[in-house]
Amino acid sequence: MNRRKFIAATTASLALSRFLRATAQLRLPLAFSTLACPDWEWRKILDFAEANNFAAIELRGLMGTMDLPSRPEFAADRIAQSKQEIAAHGLKIACVSSSSAMHESDPAKREAQLTDARRFIDLAAALDAPYVRVFGNEIKGNKEEVITRVASGMRTLADYAGPRGVTVIIESHGDFTDSQTLKEVLMRADSPHAALLWDAHHTFASSNEQPEYTVAQLGKWIRHTHLKDSVLDGKERKYVLTGKGDVPIQRQVQALRGINYQGYYCFEWEKVWHPDLLDPSIAIPDYMRVVSGYLRDSALTP
Numbered sequence: 001m002n003r004r005k006f007i008a009a010t011t012a013s014l015a016l017s018r019f020l021r022a023t024a025q026l027r028l029p030l031a032f033s034t035l036a037c038p039d040w041e042w043r044k045i046l047d048f049a050e051a052n053n054f055a056a057i058e059l060r061g062l063m064g065t066m067d068l069p070s071r072p073e074f075a076a077d078r079i080a081q082s083k084q085e086i087a088a089h090g091l092k093i094a095c096v097s098s099s100s101a102m103h104e105s106d107p108a109k110r111e112a113q114l115t116d117a118r119r120f121i122d123l124a125a126a127l128d129a130p131y132v133r134v135f136g137n138e139i140k141g142n143k144e145e146v147i148t149r150v151a152s153g154m155r156t157l158a159d160y161a162g163p164r165g166v167t168v169i170i171e172s173h174g175d176f177t178d179s180q181t182l183k184e185v186l187m188r189a190d191s192p193h194a195a196l197l198w199d200a201h202h203t204f205a206s207s208n209e210q211p212e213y214t215v216a217q218l219g220k221w222i223r224h225t226h227l228k229d230s231v232l233d234g235k236e237r238k239y240v241l242t243g244k245g246d247v248p249i250q251r252q253v254q255a256l257r258g259i260n261y262q263g264y265y266c267f268e269w270e271k272v273w274h275p276d277l278l279d280p281s282i283a284i285p286d287y288m289r290v291v292s293g294y295l296r297d298s299a300l301t302p
Contacts, residue, residue, distance in 0.1 A: 028292050029264045031056035031094040033226070036269035037280040038064060042073050042082070046089045052285050056094035056264050058224075059129075061272060066099055069119045079126055086127075093129035094264040095169070095197070095224050096120050101137035102153030102170070103146055110153070117157050117168070125164035131224050132161065133169055133197050136176035136185060147181065151188035158191035169223050171197040178207040179217035186221045196221040199268070200252040201228045205237055211248055215255040222261060226268040227252065227291065239270065239277055242290040250294045257298040265291055 031054055034045060038061060049057050062071050073082045086093065100117035104110040120132045134157065136150040150170070157168040176182055177199075186196060196218055203209045215222070229245035230237040242249060253265060267287040271277050 027053055027055040027090070028295050029056075029262075030054050030288060030291060030295075031058055031264040031266040032280075032284050032287065033058040033060045033097070033266060033268045034062055035060040035272050036267065036284055038272045040280070043085070046085055046091060048281075048284070049091055050089040052288050054091070054288065056092040056266075058095045058097060058264075058266050058268075059093060059127075060097040060133075060268075068096060068098075069123045074123055074126070083127060093124075093127050094266055095131040095133055096124040096127065096129050097133040099135070101135040102150040103135075103137045103139065103175075105141075105145075105149060110149075114153060114156060118160055121157065121161045121164060121166050121168070124161075124166045129166070131167050131169045131195075131197070132157075133171050133224075135173055136170055136181075137174040139175040139181075143181075147184050148188065150176070151185045154185065154189035154194045155191055158189060158193035162191070162193035167193045167195050167223060169195045169197040171226070172199045172202050177202045179203070179209060179214055182218055182221075186218075195223040197224045197226065198222045199226040200249070201226065201230065201247055201268075204247055204252075205230065211252040211255040215259060219256075219259040219261075222256070222259075222263070224263050225252075225256065225261075225266055227265055227287075228268050228270070239274060241278065241283060242267070242287045249291070250297075253291065253294045254298050257295075265295070267291070 034057060037045060041063065045057060059068055062068060068074060072078055098117050098120035100113045104113050117132065117134055124132045139146045154168060154170060161168050170185060172182055182196060186194060198218065200211060203214045227249055228239060229242050229247045229249055230239045231245040267284060269277060269280060269283045271280060
């Protein structure tokens with residue numbers, strides 16, 4: 001390649017990069033979790049997200065495995081290409097979600113959970129993803145001791161994640177869905193790299209908290225969200241399309257807007273755990289349609 005062709009190619013590449021950045025900036029901060037599409041290949045996920053105008057995806061499993069660091073797309077000899085593919089679609093990785101649980105008391109099991117979380121932190125750092133999700137999970141025995149253990153695990157992982165440009169976020173999930181328990185964990189963890197993934201469905205459905213209350217209590221720690229709708233079906237909850245249930249998703253969005261939340265509004269359609277749910281090709285665009293309306297009603301423009 002001569003100098004003229006090299007300059008022309010470089011100029012074209014820079015122009016394309018600027019165009020992709022500008023396109024991404026025009027998108028609303030909406031994302032979806034790959035939990036919704038467990039059978040989709042990597043390129044199909046990226047193509048679908050771009051075609052439906054999403055700004056980001058959350059990585060939670062891929063092609064039947066939850067062990068993301070073991071996937072070939074993220075191997076040392078392939079991850080640079082995967083990052084280029086993400087950028088070429090005008091997308092970001094909103095979060096890399098692990099299954100690591102901080103409640104374990106057995107030393108060997110606890111260390112295994114921490115070790116696994118570090119693998120996910122390393123992957124997030126390699127992908128320039130800001131967050132790694134972990135769980136508090138179960139409260140068995142003395143609650144005070146469990147909270148202390150979970151907070152200590154969060155602090156340990158935050159100390160590892162911080163220098164790598166990653167923040168560890170505990171999800172409101174399992175036995176950790178009420179604001180008081182989560183606040184206690186985060187105050188004790190006491191790190192700028194330990195924060196919260198607000199699964200707004202769980203705080204409402206499991207702890208009977210109204211979104212305005214939850215955000216008032218925990219807003220300073222909320223970095224990422226999971227949104228989904230459901231209805232009571234006997235004593236259990238059944239997931240339904242966004243806006244078709246009794247979960248106050250619009251108020252959840254408005255509460256976040258009220259604190260100038262800067263993260264993504266992420267759809268978690270739990271197709272992995274509930275294979276009878278509607279196909280993601282229906283549920284994901286439906287979420288985009290409904291929640292983009294909520295955001296525009298809340299005066300959030302692209």
